[in-house]
Amino acid sequence: MTDRQRSTTEKNPIATPDRRSRRHLAKRARIIDNAWSLARRDGLTGISLRDLADSVDLRQPSLYAYFESKLDLYDAMFEDGQRQLLDRCQAREPLPDPLDELVAVVEDLVRFSSEDVVRHQxxxxxxxxDFEPSAAAMEPAxxxxxxxxxxxxxxxxxxxxxxxxxxxxVSGLAHQxxxxxxGGDRWVLLARRVVEVLVADADQRSARPTKKPTTTRRVTK
Incomplete structure (x- = not known):
């Protein structure tokens, strides 16, 4: 009898707050993913909340259990996109040469922008x-x-x-x-030239002696 009761309990676990929270977060993540898909199809400003709700098997009013407004949805998408960029840059082992590493970071940035135009926008x-990302959304940035x-x-x-x-x-390279x-690499390939020029310019200016201000003496007769 005891074993049977334990088995029944295991098959029908009580939904704990943690379990509900995980389900809520999983659903929220799915909504964000589908919002990106709709934005790529219809444009960022063209996201339909009705279509978004349909795509995750919800009624439109039920979306407000996950996002307070459409701007709140954009805020979550912004944080998600910034997190993607941060994760991408942290996933790669830094190169030993600082200049080579900076070139690689610039190349990653330009490619990241080019891979998803909507995300770049x-x-x-x-x-x-009227959209301003919240402090929480700005944290990965x-x-x-x-x-x-x-x-x-x-x-x-x-x-x-x-x-x-x-x-x-670098922003100019990404926009271009x-x-x-x-999806190409025309401006990605300019990363090394850009970095080398900027570093050379900084080195030249740091090595240049500082000019002392000249003073003009007034000659009185």
Whole structure:
């Protein structure tokens, strides 16, 4: 009798809070995945909540158990995309030479943007009116910035102006790759030239002696 009762319990476990939480998170992850699919089909701003609910076997009002609003859905997608970028960069073992490593990171960034145009639009362009990512959604982006800062310092690019210039040029490479050669490597192949030019420029400026301001003496008669 005891064995039979144990067997019945094992076959019909009580739904604990942890189990419900795992189911909720799994469903939420599926909704996010399907939202990406709909965005690739219809555009980011064209995501239909009704179609999204249908794709995960829910009624549209039931989506609000997972996301408070459509902007909340975009926030979750933003965090998911930033997490993908961070995971990708952390998955690879850093190269021993700092310059080679920085080139590899730039190549990864440009390829990452080109592989999914919709994801690029959400992460790196202001495509959604009134959308501002939350602090939680920005957390993987902050971790990625920390990772990039380490790579830049190792290549002697730590002046704020150098970092801003690096960011602007790499963003330009990614935008050009997405707009003109999505899935290709035309602008990916420029990564080494860009990094070498920036490092050489920083080295040249750091070696250049600082000019002392000249003072003009007034000659009185």
């Amino acid at each position: 959400l992460l790196f362009q202001r495509t959604i009116p 902050r971790q990625f910035v920390d990772l990039m800062s380490e790579r830049l310092r190792a290549s002697r690019l730590e002046d704020p102006g150098d970092v801003d210039l690096f960011s602007a040029i 790759q997405v707009a003109n050669d999505p």
